Amino acid sequence: MCGIIGYVGASTSGRGLDVALEALRRLQYRGYDSAGIVAANQDGLSHVKRAGKLEVLEAQLEAEPLPAASAVIGHTRWATHGGPTDVNAHPHLSEDGSVAVVHNGILENHAQLRRELTEAGVKFVSETDTEVAAHLLAHAYAAQGDLTDAMTSVVQRLEGAFTLLAVAADNPHVVVGARRTSPLVVGLGEGENFLGSDVAAFVAQTTSALELGQDQVATITPDSVTITDFDGNLAEAKPFTVDWDASAAVKGGFATFMDKEIHDEPNAVRDTLLGRTTGPGGALQLDELRIDESVLRSVDKIVVIACGTAAYAGHVAKYAIEHWCRVPVEVELAHEFRYRDPVVTEKTLVVAISQSGETMDTIMAVRHAREQGAKVVAVVNTMGSTIARESDAALYTHAGPEVAVASTKAFLAQIAATYLLGLYLAQLRGTMFADEVRTVLAELETMPAKIQSVIDGEGDIKALADSMRDVTSVLYLGRHVGFPVAMEGALKLKELAYIHAEGFAAGELKHGPIALIEDGQAVFVVVPSPRGRDVLHDKVLSNIQEIRARGARTLVVAEEGDTAVTEYADKVLWVPRTPTLLAPLVAVVPLQIFACALATAKGLDVDQPRNLAKSVTVE
Ligand code: M6R
Secondary structure: OOEEEEEEEEEEEOHHHHHHHHHHHHHHHHOOOEEEEEEEEOOEEEEEEEEOOHHHHHHHHHHOOOOOEEEEEEEEEOOOOOOOOOOOOOOEEOOOOOEEEEEEEEEOOHHHHHHHHHHOOOOOOOOOOHHHHHHHHHHHHHHHOOHHHHHHHHHOOOOEEEEEEEEEOOEEEEEEEEEEOOOOEEEEOOOEEEEEOOHHHOOOOOOEEEEOOOOEEEEEEOOEEEEEEOOOOEOOOEEEEOOOOHHHHOOOOOOOHHHHHHHOHHHHHHHHHOOOOOOHHHOOOOOOOOOOHHHHHHOOEEEEEEOHHHHHHHHHHHHHHHHHHOOOEEEEEHHHHHHHOOOOOOOEEEEEEEOOOOOHHHHHHHHHHHHOOOEEEEEEOOOOOHHHHHOOEEEEOOOOOOOOOOOOHHHHHHHHHHHHHHHHHHHHHOOOOHHHHHHHHHHHHOHHHHHHHHHHOHHHHHHHHHHOOOOOEEEEEEOOOHHHHHHHHHHHHHHHHOOEEEEEEHHHHHHOHHHHOOOOOEEEEEOOOOOOOHHHHHHHHHHHHHHHHOOOEEEEEEEOOOHHHHHHOOEEEEEOOOOHHHOHHHHHHHHHHHHHHHHHHOOOOOOOOOOOOOOOOOO
16 A cells, blocks of 8 residues: 555666656555655665655755666555654665665565564564565575566565565666566656556656566566566566546646546546447447456346445446346445355356555455456556456546545546446346437436536535534435435545544434434435435435434535425535436535535645555555
8 A cells, every 4th residue: 555666767867766756746645654765876775765744755855865866766655564654664775785675565474584584683673564575685686696586586485465666786777576466567668667556656757558467577677678477487568558647647726636636527427438329329339348248148146346435336336237237236345245255156247346446355356256257347447457457347437547545536437437337238138228328328428517517616515614614523314326425425524524424324314323413413415306206305305304303404415496405404505407316426526525625624634634545455
């Protein structure tokens, strides 16, 4: 759960350091409790590492610049073994200073290796698992004289999930990386090459990249990239072009990435739909879904696996896919899935949803599902990511880079992508007529403009948040597709504003949660459209009256024109008229804006909330 960058260039200059710092800025979402850089040139290795946010390292580098370098590796950390201190920050150097490493992941056998090394006389300085790799690598390098060979022999001794990058003091023209389970991608430049824990590390420099496979070692020099397996045999890596706009990963005038990413939402949905409705007669076409049609027709159950916000997107998708395809859909938190012996067969279609494509819990669940014979479709945002690679097919969400830890635009893009998948299956299996599919697609295409109109009204939502900066508990109620929206709204508030928040199914209220209602308790209620599903609407209206009668302050998300709600609402947040199944795409937006604004009003770090990392690459 850390960010890693490796750079090697033809000349000894300041560029390597600039590239590495730029990469660490873009990678901070992977971890931000400490950061470090090591620069290699003809005089050996120089490094600096500091606990705290990247600015602390940057200030240190400003005060005492590192020398120009031809090779640089850098790291931004989310602590696992050993607290966030200067000493535990990466890079870790060997005792003799001959090599330096940075690491993402967990070395599960580090205690045993540390014991062995200590008995052999090595003095450890940090509490990290990573330091064993630095010492092992130095010993192997001294014996073998080649950094790639040394790395290959060290990784054989490591257990767990890891990405390691290394440089040697006596060879400033090479960076070697290795990956097992944790991510690593290669960026291809002109007279320079890059290694990154994801493409965000180098997208500002190049869009030409290579996906590394499991258990591979990459050796980069200014003009070559060599890939081997862990036995040293030459191996293949798949080339791809990064379709992210580098400018999408900068704040672009917004105060926070989250604010910007909420404003990106109309485009995230538009781009996810783009080019997927071009089949004959306007039929839905999903070119990436390279799974035999007969297999998709024979699917008798769909299981969605995901974590956090991505899982809530799966919950939303369940309502639509079951309705359209008449196939049962289960939604399971990825970390629960494989430990409960789920019933998965060759007729099960597993849909793995992940923004990063690197969430370890989801990766492990994908592997488990495939071992049971299920086909896996990945709905992912990050090209070349592990989940995309390890699945049978990848249906990309085109939300662009999401930097803020709290997921926003990816959530909307995930809903749009899973809806396309549901409609495609319905078309293929004949559970919807072509004109019905086209009607929903046409409605989906109107969603970006509707999302934009909610964003245009953000001033009102921000004012509400401002007035509630001292609130200590907020409840969220929803029904049908509004239920996962309520849970997502609560998650946003918890992670950003550190306020106790819970999302409930509105129908569950009287089975317990209503006991929480007391005078002044703030409750968001996501009200279904009065058109189409009027029974649901009326039931939620009754729920609002029940809680209001007990003193709740009701903050109601309702469809424009739904005048029936105004009487029972302390505040109405209006969203445009939308068919029920598509309503989450607009209903969640005020809740995202509210959480972002409340955290801002409380003076909190919206993009990097405490204790969290964007990409949870450990189990
Ligand atoms: O990258 P993923 O979509 O797999 O991440 C899943 C969750 O870790 C993520 O959605 C998390 O819950 C976010 N912080 C929510 O805002």
